[in-house]
Amino acid sequence: xxxxxxxxxxxxxxxxxxxxxxxxxxEDFPVLSAGPTPRVxxxxxxxxxxxxAEQTHRWSWEEFMALPAETPxxxxxCVTKWSKLDTTWEGVSLDVLxxxxxxxxxxxxxxxxxxxxxxxxxxxxxDGKAWIVHRFDGEELEPRHGGPARLxxxxxxxxxxxxxxxxxxxxxxxxxxxxxTAGYHNYGDPWREQRYEGD
Amino acid sequence: MTEHLDxxxxxxxxxxxxxxxMTSATGRCASCGLTGPVASLRVYGxxxxxxxxxxxxxxxxxxxVRGPGSAWLDLRGMVSLRLNVPD
Numbered sequence: 001x002x003x004x005x006x007x008x009x010x011x012x013x014x015x016x017x018x019x020x021x022x023x024x025x026x027e028d029f030p031v032l033s034a035g036p037t038p039r040v041x042x043x044x045x046x047x048x049x050x051x052x053a054e055q056t057h058r059w060s061w062e063e064f065m066a067l068p069a070e071t072p073x074x075x076x077x078c079v080t081k082w083s084k085l086d087t088t089w090e091g092v093s094l095d096v097l098x099x100x101x102x103x104x105x106x107x108x109x110x111x112x113x114x115x116x117x118x119x120x121x122x123x124x125x126x127d128g129k130a131w132i133v134h135r136f137d138g139e140e141l142e143p144r145h146g147g148p149a150r151l152x153x154x155x156x157x158x159x160x161x162x163x164x165x166x167x168x169x170x171x172x173x174x175x176x177x178x179x180x181t182a183g184y185h186n187y188g189d190p191w192r193e194q195r196y197e198g199d
Numbered sequence: 200m201t202e203h204l205d206x207x208x209x210x211x212x213x214x215x216x217x218x219x220x221m222t223s224a225t226g227r228c229a230s231c232g233l234t235g236p237v238a239s240l241r242v243y244g245x246x247x248x249x250x251x252x253x254x255x256x257x258x259x260x261x262x263x264v265r266g267p268g269s270a271w272l273d274l275r276g277m278v279s280l281r282l283n284v285p286d
Contacts, residue, residue: 034243034250036202036257080246115259159247182248183264183271196266 015085018075020190023083029145030082034178037143038114038164045148047132048167049097052105059097061148064132067092072131074154076161077190089152091133094125105170109177110151113164118177119186120153120160122170129155132165157188157195203252206240212249212263213237216270219282227278230258237261237280 015025042061049057059067071090077083108122124130130153134141141147146163153160159179169175180186185194193199206222213221222238233255240251240260248264253276260276274280 032244032246033202034248035252035259179247179264182262182273183266183269184247196264196269197271 018085019083020077021193023077023081026082026084031144035114040113040148042148049101050169051103052170052172057101067096076154076158079157079159079195088137089133090135091131094130103170105172107171107174109169109171109175110162111167112162113166116162116178118160118162119175119180157190160188203241203243206238206242208242209237219284223283225281228253228260229276229278231256
């Protein structure tokens with residue numbers, strides 16, 4: 001594979017340093033799916049956080065769009081070994097969505113329109129590490145990439161960044177999600193190459 | 200664009216695990232009860248794993264993940280499977 005020069009971004013680390021073990025760079029944006037693409041009309045879309053005390057916080061599309069937005073630029077790493085650098089998104093930090101949520105739960109189960117789920121420790125969603133995004137590369141997020149809105153948690157393999165996100169359930173006990181119950185690693189840190197159960 | 204393949208796409212991956220032809224086996228969907236050959240399932244993937252869904256209700260019937268040295272097979276979405284075997 002050729003070495004990609006990013007000289008015009010002098011302050012960035014070399015692409016090689018930003019590539020976790022076993023990954024290769026792509027310039028396109030591969031689409032992987034485990035089912036039909038859900039089509040969610042915006043007037044019926046909602047996002048919810050359900051706490052372990054059975055309190056639910058809900059946002060309609062209008063309410064979600066009124067929240068303060070951020071434009072993270074992040075590297076993403078798929079467990080199928082492709083990585084894509086400097087992807088640009090627009091959306092709402094989970095820190096904003098969790099501002100008024102009272103919880104002592106340690107675990108989160110993210111659930112999506114279409115039935116997909118994925119689990120992670122709650123702390124991996126907070127402190128500037130995760131967003132619910134609705135724009136990619138300056139455009140509305142396409143349904144095949146998870147639009148109208150998806151989660152991004154760039155420090156974990158990209159299957160944790162649930163497309164078509166619908167809500168987050170907070171749990172006292174860990175509850176493995178769709179791929180985590182079918183052989184994939186429970187946590188999925190690309191820098192430790194946690195691809196499969198037992199890695 | 201068709202997002203899925205038909206169940207014949209499972210022939211190779213399942214053939215690695217079973218000695219009988221699994222695509223001609225008849226399964227019953229645990230969700231809606233539809234009964235039909237594995238070849239009639241709608242298959243998504245192959246990466247990160249094969250996901251076969253019921254053509255009637257789109258629920259997941261079978262999942263197969265292949266890693267180095269291990270395969271994970273989930274048949275929770277299937278009530279039973281009738282296999283053609285020699286007398």
